[in-house]
Amino acid sequence: MTVNSTQPAYIVGIDLGTSHTVVASVSLTGAAGDIALLDIPQRSAAGEVVALPLLPSVRYQAAPGELGDSWQQPWPPQGADEAAPAVIGRWARDLGTAVPGRLVASAKSWLSHTGVDRTAPILPWGADEEVVKVSPLAASSSYLAHVKAAWDKAHPEAPLQAQTVVLTVPASFDEGARALTLEAAQLAGLPGVQLLEEPKAAFHDWLLLQGEQLAAQLADSRLVLVVDVGGGTTDLTLIRVEADPEGGLPTLTRTAVGEHLMLGGDNMDLALAHQLEPAFADEGNKLPAQRFAQLVQRCRVAKEQLLAQDAPEQLSITLLGGGSRLLAQTQTATLTRTQVQSRVVEGFLPPAQISDVPAKRQGALRGFGLPYPADAAISRHLAQFLSLHAGGALPDTVLLNGGVFHAHALVQRLTDLLGQWRGKAVRVLHNPHPDWAVARGAAAYGLARVQAELQEKSEVNRPAVQAQQALAAIKTMIPRIGGGAARSYWLLLPGKKGQAPQGLCLLPRGTEEGVRIVLSGRRFALKLGQAVRFNLLANSQSSVPVQAGQIAPLTGDGWVELPPLATVLPVPEGLAAAQVEVQLQASMSEVGTLEVRCVAVQDAAQSWLLPFAVRGAVAAENIAASADASSAEEPKGLNSQATRLPEALALIERIFGTQAQEVTAKEVRQLRQSLEKVLGPREGWEVGLLRALFDALLARAKRRRRTAEHERVWLNLAGWCLRPGVGAELDGWRMAQVWALYPQGLGHGKEAANWTEWWVFWRRVAAGLNEEQQMQVLEAVAGQMQKTVQQTTRAGGKSSHGSYDDMLRLFAAMEAVPWQYRQEMGQWMLQRLEREGETVQTWWAIGRLAVRQSLAANAHLVMPPEAAQEFLDATLAQDWRKNETAMFAAVQMARMTGDRARDLPDAVREQVLEKMRSSGAPQRWIELVEQVVQMEAEDHKRSLGDSLPPGLVLL
Template sequence: MKTQILGIDLGTTNCALASVQADDGSVETVGIPQITAPRTVGQPSGLPSALYLPSRNEFSAGDFALPWSDRDALPVAGEYARSHGPNVAEQLIHSAKSWLCNPNVHPDEAILPWQSTAVEEKLSPLSVSSAYLAHIKAAYEHSQGPSDAVAAETQAVITVPASFDEAARRATQQAAEKAGFGSNTLFLEEPLAAVYAWIDNEASNWREQLSPGQLLFVCDIGGGTSDFSLIAVDERDGDLALERIAVGNHILLGGDNLDLALAYVLRSQIEAAGQVIDEWQFRSLIQAARVAKEALFSKDALTSVPVAVPSRGSSLMAGTISTELARETLQAVAVDGFFADVEATDHPETAVGSGLQELGLPYEADPVVSKHIAAFLTQARASLMANAELCKRLDPTGERFAAPFLSPDGILFNGGVFHASVLRERVVSMLSRWAGRPVKALAGGNLDAAVARGAAVYGRMHVSGDGMRIRAGAAHSMYIGIASSIPAIPGFKPPVQALCLVPQGMEEGSETVLDKELGLVTGRSVTFQVFSSAERPQDVVGQLIPDADKMLETSQPLEMIMPEVEGIVSGAAIPVKLHARLNETGTMELWMQHTRSDNRFKIDFNVRLD
């Protein structure tokens, strides 16, 4: 039997599914059946990343039955959760994907809906992500036939942000396993998936649009996040090759922020007209602002779009509260606000720190996307300058690195925000002005489905062995914490050092052995502190970084019980040497070899997803 190949975009605000057709190998976007209203099943092209937890007796039995089950699918995922949930906000879960990489929260901790007191049982970010994946899996299997047969011959590729740290990537793998996806499941960075989709869409013509020595900027802005990557174009054996050389931070800034800003402007207009709306109506206003925004962006002839929200009167004749979104307002907020035409030296402003803060999602203090692009290109240059070999290969004349930022030659847009041509034009114009030369925008396909389609393309390549693979290596350098061996001092906590295990860019199949002996505690529960950095490409395997808490990003610690070693007192440290290998699936295999016996201890870290 032929393998079913699926590409899944597990998005912050929307999920998408694509599959490879068995007859001709083409990639098609697949609709996902879901509840669109009580007792109503629709099949939109995507699955909104929203989960609604109905209260007891809120709905009747059978209101949320799906075709593949004779029981209500609870919690409710998808379109109805997104449309109905804002009316009962304390029972709605959204942005679960961003919670996966929140360093203050364990991905398996039941905290969602965040700060809600209205639900009986909360869910963890990992469980919510797993619920979306399980829904997509069940929907696809229902369309294909018996689930056991499909599961046995399915190759799934699930995407994640390039900016995800190691803990978030491990959590995504665990969510996939919990949803029933097999151990052969592959994981792919979203910007790379967008590039694979573009290559597949362009067929052989893509080589005519890029040249050796050029840089491609992948600008992926969806509803909730912004994700940036730089791809270098190289030549190997007479053919073009691509290599991902830089990734940005996880930026909680996207189309949802724009909709919220427009809603605040519209509320001011309503209040200026002598009317007042409450929080329930304001949530409806956010959705109405999104619809009006999309209408204005898609139809140049429109000068304004009416916006209405329901009143709170009990009478059917209570009517609505109305205003309008003018094109001038949209231009001021979206184009000149979020995508302001700034200078390359203008970087995001940092919020003045307050002594006390809510432990919520770390939203960006500066909403100007243009500044975040400038900061990424500046940081990419600073990081790559530490890699002399790569600098020489990318810029043999030294002209590109003479500027304080890296100027790309081409840009590939992805994400729903860029349905608006005026926003694409603003970014291209700004990058061209910074570079002092034209920056070419590559023609993309379906901005909402490109990531899922690219994941399916990658799955097809993996199964067939054919196709051009983008070299990526580890997106971040990775380190393991080492406790300092110094005398105890009252009131002083010894600093934690970090040992570099995986340098940024380390390729699959690479293996290293560290000569330094370390002490491994056995016979009890231990914690391994993991650190990472996307800004230290100069670090090499075995390098010790002092004051790791200050110099590096901290991930969730790994806790495990180390087995006892015969003849060694429980809790004592034994001398070990570290053996690290980055395998073909992007997982680092870390072996700790006891230097006085044949005992070996293995720990798996997920450090890179294709």
């Protein structure tokens, strides 16, 4: 690499942290010889702007007029207009301490949360309706946009987008989170950033600080453990050190990284808030979500002060009241330094043995919808990590990074544990600035790349000399940390029921960046113009060497399902075939992300990059293919299902095929029974068979209207085979084909039975519809329900548009629409229940409308607890011994999720529990309301309205 007027003048490292964002840079022009921090202008109050190296990674969504004109300065303004003003940084944090319901925090954690749509406006989580929300992606992008504006103001001659920018991410971020991080940078005007794992960045900073003493400093180290505990994640990394026999720089190789562990300073704040909560809440109750969020903010500030070097003995924590009783309801409690150290040290680094493993039962550190690990003990997670990856050679050296390690007690406990496990003390590498080591290390990593490239140059020109002079001023050469890909990546292959699934290795662990691997021995038929989906998994735990192209059972621990590679690939000009034979090519890109490309066998110039499906994938992730079928009992007749599929397809062809055949109406009506004679009872048809049958029905959809019987049978059988509309390979494409049939409607609309099957079909596949599509169905069914009610209230009236019960059930299945629509419909249903003879299915529908845990939609679309209370009260007024359906509706509405934004108040749930016990409720229902547990298959079926196909599970 050479440096000239068209090339970057700076290397810039950005630590986009959960709590703070930090920027560091080094000049390549020879004008500066050290890494400098960027002081980032930000408001500290309405009339004051300060420039600080730490930019709090928070965003305050103000009310109209709340900030005056201050929200427009400094640059760029984050609100789209005065109706949605927003401010970032220190002032946002202070404003959010007083009004936490408007504060967007932990956006980085939300960006890695696969259980929500990370591109949807869901933050602040649980905020009131009047608060304008933003997506985790948009929030992350806004922090980077603020950084870009600050840099460009300070360096007008060298805009940030023209520099070498290294952006850090947790080592445990999966490919979806990395792809979204890159997209956040692009939205902020930074299209060419490189990604770097945070523990590697922290270690690069330490390497840089050693100067000419680097080799001597690492002479006695063989295995370095980097423990990086940030605001939202704990990252664990092992780096092997091999000394140079000639006294040169050592060789450094990253050998292992930990799994994604959403555990950090945020959890410590939650733990302190839980400890103080009884002092502020009424006896036996919990604080409302907004008040608890305020307490967490107060505890965060107090924690930082009480863990500081010259910490006071104690601090007062004050919560203001609300509304007209602002001062009257003000409460104060005391938090001592001893309490903080005890709660944090004993709660997060308790004594542990090297053989310990994390607990599986969910602890109490939940509060705002994020999937925190069940066990908060970092010590047990660390023990498991070292047992898996270090073997008998435990680390002899440790580098600690992150603001929590300002607390000496945490440092002491962690190093004592490592020494105990190893049998002798470990060496602790001094980190003088854990708050900004990652940003500095990102810049140092960029320097190491420049050094390596300069050493490879045979021709030295003037710009290269300038760069060498700048690097010489650093007074050290920085070794790069090798190791390549931290995980192996696998393509999931179809497996036989009762056997472990198999995978095809795309990229072995350790593959270096930029190395492209072509699976020349494996070929795939790629359909163009249709949906393509590859299911991927990653593994960082297995120590068994593998090779690209190897097929192996996916057994053991450590398998992580990645967002699928899914897209619809266009047919290139001049290529007539809708299908082309391809080979897969995989690489770890220079920016640090996995890339999978399909290369045409006949023409290598034709290739298609497969993007990760990170948008709208919630339903597919909540209803996912079971990854472990090895312990499942094989249903009877399963082996015969595959072998007898051609016979089943022949039956479908006979009824819906193109050839005119003598088929009686009775044969059409009995198609399902005929298939069951061939394949066994339909409840045992596994998902692969179901989708094969559906594809056959879809290919013959044009003939579904031959007769009214044809149409009814097609809708009934197709809905059963496609339920719940997501979860299997290519379901997105299937739903797109099905939705094209919706405007066509029924061919035999005068048949009430056909309308019933129409409603049943769309209920069964509703999870695969997006919000817009569900709204269309909802509007149609609402109108027909009104007509049905009018018809059936007349003397002897009969509905001409199908079953009222099935319309109710369809409406309740529309989980992706805004909850206000479901609330309005629920209120109409309550009015209907005042009439004699109203169907019991109305209670079932109300339970689905106000459910706490969606079956297939994003959690932020759940009806808020205060809105659900109306419907719960109605169920409580029923005699549950005589109306079990009303009791099950109450179970769905009072079910505990662990998310304060969705859970009903403890006192309300206790009221439900008391009535359940006195009414003889099943113990499994009681447990759903008492604690966070999974719903059993029988109750899933009751809640969903149908059983799930074998091979699909609701998480």
